[in-house]
Amino acid sequence: MKKKLVVLTGAGISAESGFATFRDSGGLWETHPVEAVATPEGWYRNPDFVNEFYNGLREQLVDAKPNRAHEILAELEKDYDVTIITQNVDDLHDRAGSTKVIYLHGELMKACSSDDPNDPRYIKTLDRNHLVINPGDKAGDGSLLRPYIVWFGEAVPNIEPAAAECQDADIFVIIGTSMAVYPAAGLIHYCRHDIPIFLIDPKEVQTPSSYNVTVIQDVATKGCERLAEALKTL
Numbered sequence: 001m002k003k004k005l006v007v008l009t010g011a012g013i014s015a016e017s018g019f020a021t022f023r024d025s026g027g028l029w030e031t032h033p034v035e036a037v038a039t040p041e042g043w044y045r046n047p048d049f050v051n052e053f054y055n056g057l058r059e060q061l062v063d064a065k066p067n068r069a070h071e072i073l074a075e076l077e078k079d080y081d082v083t084i085i086t087q088n089v090d091d092l093h094d095r096a097g098s099t100k101v102i103y104l105h106g107e108l109m110k111a112c113s114s115d116d117p118n119d120p121r122y123i124k125t126l127d128r129n130h131l132v133i134n135p136g137d138k139a140g141d142g143s144l145l146r147p148y149i150v151w152f153g154e155a156v157p158n159i160e161p162a163a164a165e166c167q168d169a170d171i172f173v174i175i176g177t178s179m180a181v182y183p184a185a186g187l188i189h190y191c192r193h194d195i196p197i198f199l200i201d202p203k204e205v206q207t208p209s210s211y212n213v214t215v216i217q218d219v220a221t222k223g224c225e226r227l228a229e230a231l232k233t234l
Contacts, residue, residue: 005080005231006169007073008187010087012176012201013220019064019090038151043114047144051133054108054147058131061090061108069175069220070096072228080171080231085162087177087184089149102162104184110148113139118157123148159183166190171234173227175200176220179207196234198227 036042037053074097076082084093084101089108093101111133113122122139137145150156162184166172172191178201179185188208191197199205200216200223207213214230216223 002079002081003170004165004168005076005082005171005173006085006165006191007082007173007175008085008087008177008184009073009093009175010177010181010184013069013086014064014067014088014090014092015176016067016069016219016221017064017090017092019061019092034152038149039153040151041153043146043151047114047146048135051135051145051147054149055132057108058126062128062131064090064092066092066096067221069224070098072224074098076228076231083165085165085184085187087181102158102165104150104156104158104162106147106149108147108149111137111139111145112148113141113143114146115139115141115143117146117148117154156183159187162187163190167192170195171231172197173200174198174205174207175223177201177205178203179205198230200224200227 037050043050070092073082073084073093077099082098082100084098085104086093086101087104089106091107091109109126111124111126113119122141133145133147139145166187167190169191172188172195188211193211197211197213198216199207199213200218200220202217202219216226218226
């Protein structure tokens with residue numbers, strides 16, 4: 001039986017693909033106030049403005065390509081039972097070939113009901129030829145169509161399945177996240193204390209001292225190459 005490898009990824013894994021991050025210096029939150037484009041209140045004040053913002057992000061995303069870090073994680077499925085838990089809303093893990101991805105904060109390439117965002121009946125997948133949610137577009141329940149994104153102040157419906165994956169992990173890997181955004185940052189606490197944990201990030205990231213964390217201080221592409229080599233020694 002393959003060992004269970006659980007990977008938590010953040011914006012840092014997609015930065016080398018040229019897809020804009022939200023929090024870093026020069027990120028989207030510096031030019032677009034969180035309150036205006038990433039809260040339910042912002043949506044109800046001006047849904048057309050919010051949809052326009054995410055329409056623009058989709059146009060960026062379709063031109064971005066998975067980088068070597070995404071590809072390495074997909075290739076690890078040959079030897080491990082891999083689950084990706086991502087804080088990102090891009091689809092680069094899927095496009096790289098990963099087959100089990102849990103999205104904590106939603107999916108940019110999907111749209112949903114504004115009355116009940118998590119009703120699967122009204123979640124639709126957008127594609128390169130249909131990237132735009134236009135003013136007045138409706139979901140199947142008659143409500144305005146909105147981006148399928150978990151905004152600030154909304155529940156994170158996939159946190160429980162993500163926590164369950166962490167509880168079963170034989171190896172846990174953290175890539176490109178500051179571990180400052182909850183509830184995702186708390187997922188490490190669901191891991192057993194006796195498993196190997198790897199953290200890949202070019203910056204210093206604080207992790208709980210009660211865990212044995214191997215730090216690979218590098219960008220995601222080079223860090224994942226080093227990770228793949230380190231896994232061979234386990």
